Amino acid sequence: GEHPNLRCIKGDIRDPKAVAKSVENANAVIHLACISNDPSFELNPDLGKSINFDCFQPLVRAAKDAGVRRFIYASSSSVYGIKSTENVTEELALEPLTDYSKFKAMCEDVLEKEREPGFVTLTLRPATVCGYAPRLRLDLTVNILTNHAINNNKITVFGGAQKRPNINVEDMTDLYVQCLQYPDEMIDGKIFNAGYENHTVSQIAEMVRNNVGETVDIVTTPTDDNRSYHVSSEKMRRELGFTPSHSIDDAVDSLTKAFAAGKVPNAMNDARYYNVKLMQGIHLQ
Secondary structure: OOOOOOOOOOOOOOOHHHHHHHHOOOOEEEEOOOOOOHHHHHHOHHHHHHHHHHOHHHHHHHHHHOOOOEEEEEOOHHHHOOOOOOOEOOOOOOOOOOHHHHHHHHHHHHHHHHOEOOEEEEEEEEOEEEOOOOOOOOOOHHHHHHHHHHHHOEEEEEOOOOEEEEEEHHHHHHHHHHHOOOOHHHHOOEEEEEOOEEEEHHHHHHHHHHHHOOOOEEEEEOOOOOOOOOEOOHHHHHHHOOOOOOOHHHHHHHHHHHHHOOOOOOOOOOHHHOHHHHHHHOOOO
16 A cells, blocks of 8 residues: 555656655655666656656756655666676766667766755666566566566577576665765765666576476567676675675566466556557657
8 A cells, every 4th residue: 555654746857846746845865767778768758857867957956946865866777888897887978779769878077967955966877677566667677588488488589699687676765865974975976876687688597498388488589689797786885885685586586476376367468568558558758
């Protein structure tokens, strides 16, 4: 059920009045609202820009004007683009390959410029999130493979050798809560990658099969998208003392149990699990 202290405000992040009302009496903001991957961004780039970038600075300023003391921004580990280095750390130059990633990087710059004494800013660059959540997405690597294994008895892997950084949704949410509590000086003006395990897509497929059952067929087909990167979250461990404790395997397990318990009805077709389908279905403007 709902938490007694949770107040939901339905509004458009591009509506200054709604935003001003929502940040009243708040001492911290965790900004998660955006069109949240390349395919759903590309569906309507103007819409994506209006939500992911154009309203960002007004939101940050509204928070500051309302006396908010801490602003936590969910960027993305996709801002790095493709790196040839063994380990992608926070110091590396950003080379975003898509508009989605480019606007994430631009928001980071805006936030850095808005930072001032008494207004603490923090940017997190999460890996791809995985695992069961009540508002479930089935258009993310680990979740896609698990869904297909359970409901199709078959996983299609495109390429397979590419590494993909992931983080379990349980750890991601724990980190956000922790970031509300760290002392200012630990996080102010800082940037942290937030990932746990970097596995190849083929390894993830094997994990899924081991969890779901040996009868699951893994089919590998070639791909043009050979983007591969190993994101390091060493800085997060070292400076914040935050170490994720939920593995990809745990994520697969949480999904398998949720499917078995009937918590994910109509998983292959219901638009609510797929950002692109959902946006198309409600004609988001």
